[in-house]
Amino acid sequence: MIPSTQGTQAWDRYAYVNNNPVRYVDPSGHSPRRSDYRNQIHANKMAESNRRGEAENLLDMLMLAFAGVDAIYLVGDALELIQNDPRFLEFQSQIVFEALSKSGYGEIDFNFSEVAEYGITFGGSRDPASMLMQFLDPHNPMYSETQAVGSSELTWMLRHANVSVDVHVSKNGQITLSYTLTDQFDLTPDWENRSLEYNIATYFLGSVWHGTLDASKPYVYANWTTVVNPWAMCWGLLPC
């Protein structure tokens, strides 16, 4: 169906799915973006699961995985950590700038969606020096960035997670960002797509965690909405 180009509803690309393309599919055959498709799969798995729980911190996640849940919803303090993570805020700024740069901004209502380049690195950036050197001298002040990463709860809860966002821009310039975060909480080696260090560590840790202790590999899910007013950008709340 091709919507009429008259009126603001024509700009609303997701009106047919109640503005939530992550949770709904388009029966008319619009091809879904891969990331949304993946989020959709995760969301479906969680919706189907009877074994799910909410986590506010790493300990909650560990306990839930140990209890064998299939899905973990991040809430409370965990959500707050995500929302204040520097890399996430950088991504959010990019989205806001993308909205501001669109030709219809401030004139019409419109929607679009975006994917965080297949993942956001949570918990900060580690020092890029060799991991072995840092491992052998972990308290060296030179590696303070890595130490901060290691002490960040988000590093252990997520590290890399898929984030997609549906953006609604109002005629008055207000930008509403509806985020969906998905990840899987597991310690399984992936020899093609993970670093050697990760694979060695997870080979041993994972065999104990998932094997001996029989912990599950739950999907991790978070959903929240942020509203950005353009004036906030020039008052220091976001980069201007």
Place this chain on the structure above:
Amino acid sequence: MKKISFACVYIGLFALLAACNIFRLPSSDPFYSSSGDWDSIRFPLIKPYEVVNIGYGWSIQLHISPLAKEINWYISLNDVEKISVKNSVIMIYTPYKKDVIEEMGEKVLNWFVIIPDKEIETGFDNEDDFLRYIQEYGVNEVAWESPDTLYQRFLHTGCLEWIPGCQ
């Protein structure tokens, strides 16, 4: 005591295998020598552009603000399938179909050109326009390689043609 012994064996093995990564690096700049973070793998293009994979395919983050470039609806390139770098020009092909707002003049772009020196990030929806564009920067032929191939070469040799000290 037994647990501590096991821990020492694991740590020793970890350190030994991780050491494989440190004696192969021709560049002292970590940007050009790091092959990944804890749970991601990457290889460098021309600073600050890098190709990253966290398990969902190869992607490249763009660095010029959407406010300052023509293709303002692209902030990253996903599902990167082919890459070539020549004369400080980074060329990228991705079959990824980005969600675009056609009514606002946005188009799905599949061929991209990044020229870090000139702060250019641009894209094309057809190969002919792409080829014409790169000719303006002295590139007459594109030698595509897959990110997987480039990553394996970087991992095993620490070198790619555009890395300083590797030519």
